[in-house]
Amino acid sequence: MNFNFKTLSEFNDYFNSELVCYQFLESQRWDNKPVCPHCAFEKYYTVKSRGKFKDIPSYRCANRKCDLPFTVRTGSIFEGSKVELRKWFQAVYEITTCKKGISSVELGTRIGVSQKTSWQMSHKVRTLLADSSPDLLEGIIESDEVYIGGKNKNRHKDKKIPNSQGRSAKDKTPVIGLVERGGKVMTFVAQNTDSETLHQIIDNNVVDGATIVTDSYKSYYGIGATYNHIVVKHEDGGYVTYEGDNQFHTQNIENFWSQLKRGYIGIYHYMSPQHLHRYCNEFAARYNHRSKSNIDRFMHVIENCSVPKITYSDLTKKDIA
Secondary structure (H helix, E strand, O other): OOOOOOOHHHHHHHOOOHHHHHHHHHHHHOOOOOOOOOOOOOOEEEEOOOOOOOOOOEEEEOOOOOOOEEOOOOOOOOOOOOOOHHHHHHHHHHHHHOOOOOOHHHHHHHHOOOHHHHHHHHHHHHHHOOOOOOOOEOOEEEEEEEEEOOOHHHOOHHHOOOOOOOOOOOOOEEEEEEEEOOOOEEEEEOOOOOHHHHHHHHHHHEOOOOEEEEOOOHHHOOHHHOOEEEEOOHHHOOOOEEEOOEEEOOHHHHHHHHHHHHHHHHHHOOOOOOOHHHHHHHHHHHHHOOOOOHHHHHHHHHHOOOOOOOOHHHHHOOOOO
16 A cells, blocks of 8 residues: 555544445455455355444355354454444554554543553554564674563662662563664563573574674573674673674664663553563564554554454463463
8 A cells, every 4th residue: 555644643534434444454454355254265245234333344254154244353453342443543553653652541542442442452463563473583693681670779668679680580570682783673571581591592583603792691601502602791891892893792682672661661661571572572563663664564563463353361361471
């Protein structure tokens, strides 16, 4: 689609009715040729729409063994939602284009839904922002960890955690990051940052023989057997290591952590360990799509919206991360 929206107002002017939104989604999901999302049968009957969304395209599968009703929402993140599709579209646009993210409170105010509803919508969108089939990283890879959680000094005396600063994960959740020089970033919410965890993440996501640049954290020791391991010794005041004419640093992954922390401190204020992986999806997608236009970021979600129905229970399962 050749859109050239310069403002949110122009976006909303285009998607100004439910019918326009349904027709647009049909063109993207089905190429305007409805296919039953239950059994993939390509023949259907047009039926009268019922319930809240009237005068929108509705169908019934012509396969006698199926015979189920469906709309373009069925089999997507929009299935089962009582929120109008035009509000969904605005939510997707806001989430994917805001540079630091947007809180569920602010999003709910902008699109006219409750905070609980906008929270669910936001996390459904973040689920789609995960890289579903990532390629292995290659070339020069920077690796580092960050610990997400409140500062001990800001806690009430009764809630302070002894020895919890630095690389302690007693009261924080560690996130491991890998960034390909000139390429994309990958994030992994982990239980800890021991040697086994870091080595496994690197082995699963980086091609053998690549150059891995890290600080001098002891858990990285030993990866030189498979990779070209370059160590930047921050404790000596160094931020760049030279090998011949080549410079090696971890500034790209540190810049990404800065973006994540700005979103944490300035927008969300709290990211629970249970849902942290989705927030990381959001910021990784924002980094990886940094060269794309706003409408291309919106379209990335629309093009990948065909997923099994996501319920509130799915989002709040404690074993989902």
